[in-house]
Amino acid sequence: MKSDYLKNVLLGDSRKFEFYLEGNEPKVKESVISFKYRGQNGWKGISQKICVEEYNSLCMGISTIVTGGDMDKIPVAHEFCDFLLYGKGSVLVDGLEEIKVEEGEYMNFKEKVVRSSNNESDDIIVGIWFQKAGPSYKFSEEE
C-alpha cells in the first residue's frame, strides 16, 4: 500500500473543498493544492502542500523530508500539532537530548521552541500538521 499511497494520495495534487454558509444557503468552493519545495533559508529537502483557511486562522499541511533533509533551528512561529504518517527520523530541540520519532506518533510544538527535524533514514518522512494560524512561510511563484 505504502508506495502507491505516498505517490498518489500524499504527494499528488489535492482537491480542496470549502463548505460555508452565505446567509442560510450552503455554498462550496473547490480548488486544487499542489506540493511545493520549501526553499526557505536553512531548510533543505522539504516539500509541502498546505490547506489554508481564507482568513489565515487555521491551516493544515503535509510535509515531506527526503533522506538527509533538515530544517534550521528556527524558533517555532506558531504552536502546531503534527502526526507522523510515514517514516522515522529525529527531533532536535534546544535543551533536550535528540528524540527519535517514528510513524504513528503525535507531536505538539509550543511557540518559540527551537527545533530541527532530521531524516537520517534511507526513506522519505511524511508528516501532517495543523495550526491555528496561517503558514509562517509564503511560497513564491517560482516554487
Added chain:
Amino acid sequence: MSSINEELIKKYGEEFKIFLNNSKSSTFKFENGVIKNEEKEVKLFLRDQPGWEKVWQKIFTTDDKGMSIGLSIVEPGGGGETEEVQNDFIDFILYGNGKLTVEGVDEYEIKAGDFLHIKKGIKRGFRNTGDGLFISLYGIGTVPSYKK
C-alpha cells in the same frame, strides 16, 4: 484476550497499525524557562454517540485545550448522521472513499487526497461508501464537541 486494537488490525491488516494502535504523543514546551518534553499515550476509542456508528477516533488535544488533531477511522458502512458543525475544522482524507452530506441535501463524493474545510454552522454527515476503511485526520482550534 486480545485488545480492540489487535482485533481491528487482524481484521483490516498490518498496514493500518499506525492508525489502529494507540499512539505516543510528545509535547515540547517551556516550563519555568526550562524546555520539557511531556510524553503521553493517545488511545483509540469508539465514538459511541447517537447517530454515529463504526467510527473509531484517536484524538490528541493540547494541554491548554486550545487545539486538537484527531484521526477518524470509519469501518465499511459506518459514519455519522447530519449534525451542525460547532467549530471550523480542516480534514484531510488519508484513505478510502466516502460520501459527505451537507445540509441534509447535497452529497459530495470524497476520496483519499482531498482536503475539506468545513465552517461553523454547516450541517454535515458522512458515510464510508467503500469496502475498506475510510481514514481522515482533522484539525480543530479547540477540543472536539464529543468527549470520551
